[in-house]
Amino acid sequence: MGVPDEHPELFEGLTRVQHMVEKGVMDHVPESFIQPPHMRSAARSLDLDLQIPVIDMALLTRDSQGKKQVLADITRACEQYGFFQVINHGVPESLMDAAMAMAKKFFALSAEEKEVYKHQAASGAVGYGRIFEEYRKPDEVKEWLDRLTLDLSSARDPSQSWLVINNPPGFQEMYDEYGKAVYELHKKLLGIISEELGQAPDFLYSKLGGEKAFMRTMFNYYPPCPQPELVMGSAPHADACALTILQQQVPGLQLLHDGIWVPVPTSFDHAFVVNIGDSLQIISNGRFKSVLHRAVVHNTSRISIPNFLAPGVDILMQPAVEMCDPITNPPIYKGVTLSDFLKFVIAEGYGRSESRAVEHFRL
Ligand SMILES: O=C(O)CCC(=O)C(=O)O
Numbered sequence: 389m390g391v392p393d394e395h396p397e398l399f400e401g402l403t404r405v406q407h408m409v410e411k412g413v414m415d416h417v418p419e420s421f422i423q424p425p426h427m428r429s430a431a432r433s434l435d436l437d438l439q440i441p442v443i444d445m446a447l448l449t450r451d452s453q454g455k456k457q458v459l460a461d462i463t464r465a466c467e468q469y470g471f472f473q474v475i476n477h478g479v480p481e482s483l484m485d486a487a488m489a490m491a492k493k494f495f496a497l498s499a500e501e502k503e504v505y506k507h508q509a510a511s512g513a514v515g516y517g518r519i520f521e522e523y524r525k526p527d528e529v530k531e532w533l534d535r536l537t538l539d540l541s542s543a544r545d546p547s548q549s550w551l552v553i554n555n556p557p558g559f560q561e562m563y564d565e566y567g568k569a570v571y572e573l574h575k576k577l578l579g580i581i582s583e584e585l586g587q588a589p590d591f592l593y594s595k596l597g598g599e600k601a602f603m604r605t606m607f608n609y610y611p612p613c614p615q616p617e618l619v620m621g622s623a624p625h626a627d628a629c630a631l632t633i634l635q636q637q638v639p640g641l642q643l644l645h646d647g648i649w650v651p652v653p654t655s656f657d658h659a660f661v662v663n664i665g666d667s668l669q670i671i672s673n674g675r676f677k678s679v680l681h682r683a684v685v686h687n688t689s690r691i692s693i694p695n696f697l698a699p700g701v702d703i704l705m706q707p708a709v710e711m712c713d714p715i716t717n718p719p720i721y722k723g724v725t726l727s728d729f730l731k732f733v734i735a736e737g738y739g740r741s742e743s744r745a746v747e748h749f750r751l
């Protein structure tokens with residue numbers, strides 16, 4: 389990688405929002421971050437928490453009635469909202485706190501220390517920096533965030549040993565433990581939905597390729613912003629994966645419900661926000677909804693930690709025959725691998741607008 393002076397366009401692409409903010413007192417956001425008025429946080433938004441379902445997973449083991457209720461509530465949430473929250477989900481609170489604390493420590497490192505883990509174009513999406521930056525058009529409005537992206541498996545992939553996060557000390561150990569616990573929660577939730585569909589618990593997991601399914605985690609850091617009303621932290625997008633399990637403490641996540649942006653509440657202590665991604669919308673033949681969402685920023689910082697469970701990259705995602713009927717519910721999507729789906733998303737610039745990549749794969 390050339391030095392910034394040789395390649396100003398690369399340097400521009402690699403600007404970290406955090407260090408831009410920390411370098412000096414800034415009372416105006418740079419032009420390249422200013423959203424057009426219809427994309428700003430105030431447009432079509434309601435400052436009223438949407439009561440997305442909150443599911444108490446402790447009921448699963450209470451009695452058969454409790455289990456029935458959890459199965460039905462989760463499945464209904466996947467159909468109606470595409471979003472829900474879970475409490476008593478089995479991931480230890482101490483582990484959730486450790487993940488958040490480590491993320492804070494990581495972003496508190498100096499710019500040089502973080503750049504050690506800089507995203508490398510040849511390594512896919514993992515590393516420090518906004519991924520796919522190299523594919524973005526120079527005139528595109530930039531998002532107000534920096535992120536560290538890790539794959540749960542990359543810690544064990546020797547070709548990506550540069551991505552073992554040794555600084556701050558203990559980060560990698562935390563992620564190995566936290567990641568595994570969240571991966572298990574993903575499998576548990578897929579099992580619950582599968583059972584409610586009248587299938588074996590591993591039904592949906594096996595549609596993702598079973599052990600080939602992989603989990604990617606993003607540690608999203610939204611720096612404090614002097615004019616939060618003009619920028620967007622994460623632009624509107626739907627997740628390409630099957631399921632997302634997200635941890636947030638500070639509000640900021642919003643979803644598009646009936647054409648209005650509404651905040652996802654943070655009032656439940658140690659809850660996870662769960663949402664359906666495009667892969668599960670395809671596999672369920674449109675029964676489960678992958679919903680557009682975005683993250684707004686504030687004049688204080690915010691961290692969110694989404695964990696995406698995705699099909700193995702070469703697994704053909706297609707409407708499951710068990711979720712279709714040749715007469716009453718024929719398949720509405722073509723089969724596509726996650727790798728081709730993501731190529732399409734990147735090439736077409738989805739993930740920064742309200743257009744839906746999944747619509748392109750309709751039959
Ligand atoms: O920061 C958030 O709450 C949302 C982040 C998000 O949607 C994503 O990274 O896919």
Ligand SMILES: [Fe+2]
Pocket residue numbers: 625626627681694
């Ligand atoms: Fe997302």
